[in-house]
Amino acid sequence: MxxxxxxxxxxxxxxxxxxxxxxxxxxxxxxxxxxxxxxxxxxxxxxxxxxxxxxxxxxxxxxxxxxxxxxxxxxxxxxxxxxxxxxxxxxxxxxxxxxxxxLTWSSIFSVGDYPPNFRLAEVVSVGRVNPIYTRVRIKADKLGNFANAGMHFRLIIPASGAVETDVYPVIGDNGQTVWPKGDKALHRPVYTTRAIDPAKGWLEFDVFHHDGGRANAWTKTAQPGTRLALMGPGGGTLLDTDKIVMAGDETALPAISRILRHLPATATGKVFMLVSDETEQVEITAPEGIELNWLHRSEARPRQLLQAVTALPDQAPGTYAWFASEKSEVKAARAHFTAQGWFDKEQSYLAAFWTAH
Structure with a gap:
């Protein structure tokens, strides 16, 4: 060290x-x-x-x-x-x-206030992008950090559509967040900011459809003016690299889209994105030197993302490795990168976005 x-x-x-x-x-x-x-x-x-x-x-x-x-x-x-x-x-x-x-934090925050990274928000629009994603645009004040200090945030959906201010979290005596409990408990899943304009006060994110998803159910009733809140940002960084290899499944598409949109215009590399079929593909904006590859899921070819990455020739020094998918596949990808001498904490991001049961 x-x-x-x-x-x-x-x-x-x-x-x-x-x-x-x-x-x-x-x-x-x-x-x-x-x-x-x-x-x-x-x-x-x-x-x-x-x-x-x-x-x-x-x-x-x-x-x-x-x-x-x-x-x-x-x-x-x-x-x-x-x-x-x-x-x-x-x-x-x-x-x-x-x-x-x-434990008690010796922080500067006042007991009973909303956390400083908390934002009240309102839905601007809700629309289906394709069979697996619904896109939501919201408006809120002070979104600067959501554009520059992390890609992910917590979506806070009030219980039973409540909008009273006392249903939201506050800072407790120990400097930690006190969350409502019981029938006022909040659903607070993590999402990726897909697009944002802090000056105009809006942020967009995509909700992935899956059976039993509470946020998915919420998108079916949400409409312009629906109240909600955000906490963040937290985790995930925009990259400033000239060489990159990326791989991700459906759950990673919002993060891939956001990262590619902010790469230098001179960036080069390959991106592999796994979906079920053409109907699940989304529009991706990337520098001219980035090769976009859509893979369609096949039971006859398990771990297609890993296979695509391992089939690549040795990468030039300084190439950034980004891989996000199911937990076991990410673990195998980490082992491959390490064996190839490619795994460098400063030049990689490998994350399990979900776990198979």
Missing amino acids: ANAETAQSPEFKFRSSLVLNGLDKEQAAGFLRHQAEHHNLSLTQSSDGQLECVTPFGIVRLDTSGASPSLSIEAPSADILYAIQEDITSHLSELSETLASA
Whole structure:
């Protein structure tokens, strides 16, 4: 690992910290290492054992010099600081809900307020794109970070169509989000921003159709003026690379579309997209040097995305590898990239967008 004393880290003005009561130093270090691996991020370590993780959105540091280990966060805005806090708290809950609920952030936010990354929104339009996607355009204030600081967000749909302001989340005494429960519980799935214009105050996302999907059912009744909310952004970064290989199935199409739209005009590479048939293909805008390949699913050819990627010749140094699909296929892709010496955390994104049952 690189030495943190020689690394150059950006300085951010918004800060928060958390004492990890209930975890020893080894457990705390293991937690941060696991999260860095989960998010394809690298860690640096100082001579005194302090760990630092520089993310695209901020910095997370672990200090084990005190009686109890502590985490600190630096971020460029209140929205992003809070989003990182929530991500850490969520992952700590996976270790122990009791542990996570007892922890208190020393943040700058006021108890009882909406979280700073929360936005009230209203539907502008809803329309079917193809047999598998419905496109929704919404309007909201202060969408700048949704354009620049992450591709994904949480869609917050009030229970039973309620619109009262008290059905939404607020900041609790411990700096964590307090979500409504019982008959006021909110559905809050994660979606990808497909297109956005912060100056005009609108954002578009696509809802994938699948049996039993609550958001899918919501699109059938949503109409212009329907109220909802957003929290974000969180996760997923737009890329600035000249060489790329991408592969993804239906669930990854919004992310692929957004990334390709923002690549440099000089970018080159290959993209493989897996759908059932031609009717599920969508319009994709990409630089001239990007080759778009549509694959149609066949039971006789399992793991078609993986096969397409493994059939490629060796890639030039610096080629970015992006792969998003079912969990087991992503795991196999990671093994392939690693065996080929292609897997580099700084030059890759491999994510399981769903899990087969």
